[in-house]
Amino acid sequence: MHKSDFDPEESAPGGLTRRGWIGTLGALAMTGGLLAGYGTFAAYALRFLYPPRPQDKVWLLVAPVASFAKGDNLSFRTPSGAKVAIARQGDSEDVESFIALGSTCPHLGCQVFWEGQNNRFFCPCHNGEFDPSGKGIGGPPGEAGQSLPRYPLKVETGLLYIQVPAEGLPQPRAELEQV
Ligand code: FES
Numbered sequence: 001m002h003k004s005d006f007d008p009e010e011s012a013p014g015g016l017t018r019r020g021w022i023g024t025l026g027a028l029a030m031t032g033g034l035l036a037g038y039g040t041f042a043a044y045a046l047r048f049l050y051p052p053r054p055q056d057k058v059w060l061l062v063a064p065v066a067s068f069a070k071g072d073n074l075s076f077r078t079p080s081g082a083k084v085a086i087a088r089q090g091d092s093e094d095v096e097s098f099i100a101l102g103s104t105c106p107h108l109g110c111q112v113f114w115e116g117q118n119n120r121f122f123c124p125c126h127n128g129e130f131d132p133s134g135k136g137i138g139g140p141p142g143e144a145g146q147s148l149p150r151y152p153l154k155v156e157t158g159l160l161y162i163q164v165p166a167e168g169l170p171q172p173r174a175e176l177e178q179v
Contacts, residue, residue, distance in 0.1 A: 056166035062086060062100075065093050065158050071116025075103065079168030084151055085121065086162065087114030089132055095155045100162050101134040106146035121148065 062076060068088040076084040083103045090097030101121065103112045110125035120137070121130035129138030134148035141147075152163040 057163050058166045058169065059154070059161045059163050062153075062160040062162050065155055065160050068098070068160070070097070071114075073114035073116075075111075075113075076100070076162065078164040080165060081168065082164075083111065084162070084164075085111075085113055085148075086153070086160075087116070087121075089114075089116070093155070093158070095153050095160075098153050098155075098160060099132065099134070100151040100153050101130075101148035102151070103148070105141065106136075106148070107140040107144070112148060 060079075063074065068074065070088050070091055072088050074086045076086050078084060084100050085103035086098060086100045088098055101112070104110075105112050105123040105125065105128055107123065107126060107128055110123050110128075112121045112123045112128065112130065114120075115122045119132060121132075121134060122128070123130075123139065123141070127139040128136070128141040130141065130148055131137050134150055136142040136144065136146045154161050154163075
């Protein structure tokens with residue numbers, strides 16, 4: 001009797017037929033897909049049941065103070081994705097020389113940056129101007145009385161730190177194990 005090259009009942013190494021191998025591989029793929037699906041579901045369920053508390057704040061390292069010259073502007077992004085402009089406005093090595101402001105313009109969302117030579121934060125989209133503390137003084141933000149939100153800073157052992165919401169950081173392992 002003639003046997004086709006693709007006989008599904010032909011034995012393969014290990015005693016399984018081709019049909020058996022295909023069935024086994026299919027079952028493994030389905031099991032992997034189910035596990036991935038359940039894992040994703042569990043991750044979403046944990047985030048829903050135990051979301052980061054919005055009031056939680058953390059201190060994050062920005063940079064060594066010595067790496068900033070007076071007039072420098074550094075772009076920083078918080079763990080939740082908010083953009084922050086950190087500027088050095090003074091000569092001293094203490095925290096009073098620095099300021100951190102949310103850099104998303106309250107007018108239409110362009111990015112604001114520190115212009116040391118003009119002693120202002122500036123938004124190039126519509127010539128928005130903010131004073132060194134982030135208060136709107138010109139352009140649309142000035143007319144609307146809008147300001148940039150401020151973030152706390154501190155200096156310790158020559159390093160500059162910023163305090164930001166903990167939202168967006170991975171949950172501590174110990175908290176997850178309490179679930
Ligand atoms: S977006 Fe900044 S002034 Fe319009």
